[in-house]
Amino acid sequence: AQSVAQPEDQVNVAEGNPLTVKCTYSVSGNPYLFWYVQYPNRGLQFLLKYITGDNLVKGSYGFEAEFNKSQTSFHLKKPSALVSDSALYFCAVRDSGRGYSTLTFGKGTMLLVSP
Amino acid sequence: DAGVIQSPRHEVTEMGQEVTLRCKPISGHDYLFWYRQTMMRGLELLIYFNNNVPIDDSGMPEDRFSAKMPNASFSTLKIQPSEPRDSAVYFCASSLTGKGNTEAFFGQGTRLTVV
Numbered sequence: 001a002q003s004v005a006q007p008e009d010q011v012n013v014a015e016g017n018p019l020t021v022k023c024t025y026s027v028s029g030n031p032y033l034f035w036y037v038q039y040p041n042r043g044l045q046f047l048l049k050y051i052t053g054d055n056l057v058k059g060s061y062g063f064e065a066e067f068n069k070s071q072t073s074f075h076l077k078k079p080s081a082l083v084s085d086s087a088l089y090f091c092a093v094r095d096s097g098r099g100y101s102t103l104t105f106g107k108g109t110m111l112l113v114s115p
Numbered sequence: 116d117a118g119v120i121q122s123p124r125h126e127v128t129e130m131g132q133e134v135t136l137r138c139k140p141i142s143g144h145d146y147l148f149w150y151r152q153t154m155m156r157g158l159e160l161l162i163y164f165n166n167n168v169p170i171d172d173s174g175m176p177e178d179r180f181s182a183k184m185p186n187a188s189f190s191t192l193k194i195q196p197s198e199p200r201d202s203a204v205y206f207c208a209s210s211l212t213g214k215g216n217t218e219a220f221f222g223q224g225t226r227l228t229v230v
Contacts, residue, residue, distance in 0.1 A: 032216050043119075043206055043221035044158075051216045090158065096216070102148070102171070103219060107157040 002027045002095045006106035013081045014114050021076040021089050021109045029097020033074040035065055038088040038108070047089075050074060061085070081113045119222035121207050127228045133195040136225045138207030139188055148219060149182055149192050150206040158206075164190065165212075197229045 003026045013019045025031055032051055036044040048059025055067045065076045074091060088110050092103040120139040128134050140147050148163040162172040167184045175182070179198070184190040194201055204226050210219040 034218055036221075041226075043223045044208075046218045046220065049216070049218055094216075102160055102163060105158045 002093050002104045004091050004093050004104055004106035006091055006109045008109050010110045012112050015083050016080050019078050019081045021111060023074045023091030024072050025093040027093055027095040029095045032094040032096050034092040035076050036090045083113050083115055086111055086113045119207055119209055119220055121222035121225050123225060125226045128197055130198055130229055131196045134197045136192040136205050138190045140209030141220055144209035144211050146210045147184060147190050148208040152204045199229045202227055202229050
């Protein structure tokens with residue numbers, strides 16, 4: 001079975017500081033990994049994905065994520081946080097070795113960026 | 116494309132009433148997903164379709180829940196009879212087949228309140 005863990009319910013960071021939102025995963029095959037963001041009263045918006053290749057993936061709004069196979073992690077990062085980045089962030093995984101499988105989401109991490 | 120369109124955005128109904136949620140996926144997408152989001156349980160996959168055919172409905176909580184996809188551009192999620200514990204935000208999402216490496220696109224959600 002595939003699973004995702006987001007160990008932090010909430011991450012607090014000051015505007016202008018770097019941010020990291022953590023994600024670890026478990027799959028039987030190779031993973032496809034995704035990050036989504038949810039703003040209040042909105043649906044989930046796709047940020048970025050790792051499929052294969054370069055371990056550092058760049059996405060929307062200046063976000064990036066680093067795939068680490070040995071640590072089974074896919075942490076979301078941004079060099080300089082903005083107040084407008086405050087939102088709920090979801091990591092998701094899909095097992096590439098099972099034909100088509102559905103996305104499994106983590107429980108989400110609330111990011112709060114203070115002015 | 117306008118993205119995934121869900122209606123209504125908000126629904127308030129009395130316990131025992133029938134509720135129907137609607138979804139129009141992105142044109143050309145062959146997978147459609149229904150999710151439920153609550154504070155307690157996070158994001159749960161209820162059911163998904165491929166080419167209008169239900170593939171996995173193991174996430175549907177009870178027989179009170181049913182979903183249909185009569186054609187490639189329309190799906191419904193029905194709750195009959197509704198109960199207060201069904202109160203949640205219901206999301207529809209769609210994606211393209213691509214060996215699983217394609218992201219899902221979410222609608223804005225329907226906030227259901229059963230009183």
